[in-house]
Amino acid sequence: MRPSPVGHFRLKANDGAARRGELTTARGTIQTPVFMPVGTQGCVKSLSPQDLEELGAEIILGNTYHLFLRPGDELIAGQGGLHRFSGWQRPILTDSGGYQVFSLAALRRVTGSGVEFRSHLNGSRHFFSPEKVVAIQKNLGSDIMMVLDECVPPGAGYEYTEKSTTLTTAWARACREAYPRGSGDQLLFGIVQGGFFPELRSRSAAEICELPFDGFAVGGLSVGEPKQEMQRILTHTAPLLPADKPRYLMGVGSPLDILDGIALGIDMFDCVLPTRNARNGTLFTSRGRMNIKKAQYADDPSPLDPDCSCYACRNFSRAYLRHLYVAREILSYRLNTIHNLTYYMKLITGARQAIEEGRFSAYRASLAAEQE
Numbered sequence: 322m323r324p325s326p327v328g329h330f331r332l333k334a335n336d337g338a339a340r341r342g343e344l345t346t347a348r349g350t351i352q353t354p355v356f357m358p359v360g361t362q363g364c365v366k367s368l369s370p371q372d373l374e375e376l377g378a379e380i381i382l383g384n385t386y387h388l389f390l391r392p393g394d395e396l397i398a399g400q401g402g403l404h405r406f407s408g409w410q411r412p413i414l415t416d417s418g419g420y421q422v423f424s425l426a427a428l429r430r431v432t433g434s435g436v437e438f439r440s441h442l443n444g445s446r447h448f449f450s451p452e453k454v455v456a457i458q459k460n461l462g463s464d465i466m467m468v469l470d471e472c473v474p475p476g477a478g479y480e481y482t483e484k485s486t487t488l489t490t491a492w493a494r495a496c497r498e499a500y501p502r503g504s505g506d507q508l509l510f511g512i513v514q515g516g517f518f519p520e521l522r523s524r525s526a527a528e529i530c531e532l533p534f535d536g537f538a539v540g541g542l543s544v545g546e547p548k549q550e551m552q553r554i555l556t557h558t559a560p561l562l563p564a565d566k567p568r569y570l571m572g573v574g575s576p577l578d579i580l581d582g583i584a585l586g587i588d589m590f591d592c593v594l595p596t597r598n599a600r601n602g603t604l605f606t607s608r609g610r611m612n613i614k615k616a617q618y619a620d621d622p623s624p625l626d627p628d629c630s631c632y633a634c635r636n637f638s639r640a641y642l643r644h645l646y647v648a649r650e651i652l653s654y655r656l657n658t659i660h661n662l663t664y665y666m667k668l669i670t671g672a673r674q675a676i677e678e679g680r681f682s683a684y685r686a687s688l689a690a691e692q693e
Contacts, residue, residue: 325350327506328535330567334677338560338586341676344536344567346412346464347506348404349379353567353588354676356579356669357382357414358662359596362391363407366596367654368662370409376631376659377666379411380464382591385457386418389447390440394460402462414591415463417454419512419540420572423472431471433488451495455509459500463507467538468496470512475546482516489514490528497532508535510569516541517550519557526561537562538569539587543578552581559585576605576668577692580685583672595665599657602646605664609692613657618643631663632656 325331325345334341342353358365358373360381365373373381383403388394400406403413419436423429429438435450451469458466470489473482493511500509511534515521530537539558542551555570559582562568569589570582579590595605602614606626613625621639633642633656645653668688675684 328508336676336679336681339583339676339681340586340588341673342588348412348464351379351412354583354669354672355379355589356665357591359591359593361387363388363403367658376663381409381413383413383415385415385454386421388461389457390442394457398460404462412464414465415458415461417467417469418449419470420472451492452499455496455499465508465510467510468493468512470514470540472541473516475517475544477516479518482518482521486515486521486525493529493532502533510534510536510538512538512540513558514541517554522554522558526558530563536567536569538571540571543573555585559587577689580688584685595661596658599661600654604657605661607691613643614646625660631660633660
């Protein structure tokens with residue numbers, strides 16, 4: 322059987338709007354729905370590439386802004402690209418850095434041609450144009466690149482959001498022109514913005530989706546708005562994305578947010594929640610969230626989650642995991658992260674199977690009860 326070309330997206334099953342598919346990249350085929358652990362600096366904090374492979378991660382996310390500032394995209398290119406530099410040989414998606422620049426409100430200035438900003442590390446001045454962002458990601462050698470966009474805060478008014486939507490479309494076109502479709506093995510995804518105004522989301526989707534991108538993302542959600550607002554906008558926006566391309570919900574989210582996204586037809590997710598929570602002692606289990614720092618676990622000999630087969634649950638007690646956390650041992654971060662990402666991988670593989678078997682609604686309901 323002839324292998325699928327790079328960029329090919331194939332739907333294998335549907336259950337309502339929920340989709341089961343696969344996306345072919347230069348470094349392998351990604352099964353969807355998929356969750357991408359966040360490796361901002363070229364690594365998922367406290368874990369090695371071998372750890373990630375063993376827990377079933379198919380693709381990780383790196384960040385253009387952070388890798389540009391340190392150690393530098395040209396240095397990484399000189400080392401053979403981000404895959405060789407980091408030792409991770411499976412696919413990598415790189416965010417454009419738009420969200421990071423958005424978060425530096427006091428240190429940035431948006432213009433029609435890009436964003437001028439100061440480094441959060443040392444205050445040095447830099448400028449990201451659409452062309453510059455594509456060039457950085459080409460140096461990194463990621464399998465999926467993201468266009469430069471502007472992410473607006475929840476409180477932004479209609480006039481500002483409309484101008485931002487126009488700007489995001491112009492930047493998307495410039496990114497596509499800087500890296501024409503078919504010019505290499507790296508895929509390029511467009512991003513739909515529009516803030517919290519449905520009509521602007523509709524307009525953004527129409528403008529971005531008419532461009533020949535390899536996939537389409539919903540940006541500007543999970544940026545501090547109430548959960549019901551996020552759900553309202555996602556419910557409106559997801560059906561506007563092309564059915565024959567992968568759909569990516571950026572920066573979301575909790576286990577239930579992911580299942581809600583899948584139910585609306587989203588294929589790809591990333592979020593720092595499982596790894597950040599792990600370092601803060603909050604763990605996802607089949608009995609709900611657990612705060613391992615609580616005194617009640619100080620002499621608890623049972624495994625963290627009896628239904629989990631990860632390395633931490635197979636080998637260590639709650640008492641030991643609490644001890645490591647209280648003592649601020651590095652091993653605490655590692656074991657907690659292995660567990661939380663194992664939970665997420667099990668969640669997503671379970672969703673795939675449920676879609677294939679036509680029982681996704683029941684699966685979603687069972688997980689919702691688990692997390693209450």
